[in-house]
Amino acid sequence: MREISLDRLRTLVVIADLGSFAEAARQLNLAPPTISLHVAELEARIGAPLLTRARSQVRPTAIGETLLLRARRLLADADLALDEVRRQVEGLTGRVRLGASTGAIAHLLPQALEHLRAVHPGIDVQVQVLTSQASLAGLREGTLDIGLVALPQVAGKGLEVTPWRxxxxxxxxxxxxxxxxxxxxxxxxxxxxxxxxxxxxxxxxxxxxxxxxxxxxxxxxxxxxxxxxxxxxxxxxxxxxxxxxxxxxxxxxxxxxxxxxxxxxRQLGIACRQEQVERATGYVLQALARLRQ
Missing domain, CATH: 3.40.190.290 (D-Maltodextrin-Binding Protein; domain 2)
Structure with missing residues (x-):
């Protein structure tokens, strides 16, 4: 069964808000026949009329009101999801998964996290207590983004380890x-x-x-x-x-x-994947670099 398109739902919402097919076409920058087609496809999918025309005013039917209530929520959720992803792409928010030993977590990492919170408060660093080998395995498996590891280490394909402290x-x-x-x-x-x-x-x-x-x-x-x-x-x-x-x-x-x-x-290194890192991960790496010796 074909899913309902968000674009069709957005068309329905704009028509109901403006009370006009023509005004909706202008606001959405679509041709009037396209607007009509969107509504026709929705009504065919639902199996009932969604809009009525009375005295040059377009109004939703009772079934249309029910669909509009859900459509507004779906569109708001979709917009929110896109905004959250955009903020993560821009490095304003994000989750970074980091593995390290108990000593590094207790005595070194807090200094980096304090700086990170001051300049990038929307980034969430999830810390796991792991040995160096477990951190490298997590990077290879994609369950970690950064590992603080004891040197020397053989990074392996797709990973890089740089000296840190x-x-x-x-x-x-x-x-x-x-x-x-x-x-x-x-x-x-x-x-x-x-x-x-x-x-x-x-x-x-x-x-x-x-x-x-x-x-x-x-x-x-x-x-x-x-x-x-x-x-x-x-x-x-x-x-x-x-x-x-x-x-x-x-x-x-x-x-x-x-x-x-x-x-x-004791020598420590920072391990991460060689592929281009997300901005949030890059900001955590910058905060860790402040503790480099």
Whole structure:
């Protein structure tokens, strides 16, 4: 069964508002026969008259009034939908899906979102806690628009990864352990450790740091939630290696941070699809670029 055209409904509404086929033709910039054809097609589709002519005035029938009520709603919804899409195309509104680790979400992303809200308040960023590999998979599958990932990464076909930040990795140690001014692999390997598990790039980086000194310590606990790790460090349960993210101050007086010898760094990149991004996604990328190091 053929659907009713919005153009035909708009013609009907304008005729009813103006009370004239001729005036409707002028307002819609259509030929009078076209206006008549639109009404005839609607009446054929409905199976009943929609308009009556009385004393040179065109008025809707009772059935026409019912259809006009619905037609006005449909046309208003269609106009609203087009306006929303137009605003999204222009970057005034939009939804951007972003994946990142808990640390990046807690300590880095809020700064970018604060700037974004000030300059582009209509953009909604939906954040998911994901590993780097899961973020890249989401980009490939089309379920994400941006991923904050630990480097190095193999982007794969259709994706690009650009360097974003280079943050020092520090030792977080219970204060009563009285750590040295700079923590070495030898000193740390003799203590209980709470580290990220082997699925993370941070785990691979820290394992390489120990391995370069010929050490292969086993973690007492493996977690991927950095704030939970810090809580356990504060309780004296072990030490950890974590990146210094943003300008966050010490969270707990029971914890001290120490630089490493040799130094160690966590590198982050921004991953997105190589195809042309929507304006909303571009604005989020610009906000993230403000935090580039």
């Amino acid at each position: 280079r943050d020092p990795i520090l030792a977080y140690v219970p204060a009563d352990w009285q750590p040295p001014a700079r923590v070495t692999p030898a000193w740390l390997a003799q203590r209980a450790l709470i580290l990220n598990d082997s699925s993370t790039q941070l785990s691979r980086v820290t394992n390489d740091w120990f391995a370069a000194a010929g050490l292969y310590p086993q973690a007492r606990i493996e977690l991927n939630y950095n704030d939970a790790i810090k809580s356990l460090v504060g309780a004296g349960y072990g030490a950890t290696l974590l990146p210094q993210e943003g300008e966050a101050a010490e969270l707990d007086r029971r914890i001290v941070r120490r630089p490493l010898r040799p130094g160690l760094w």
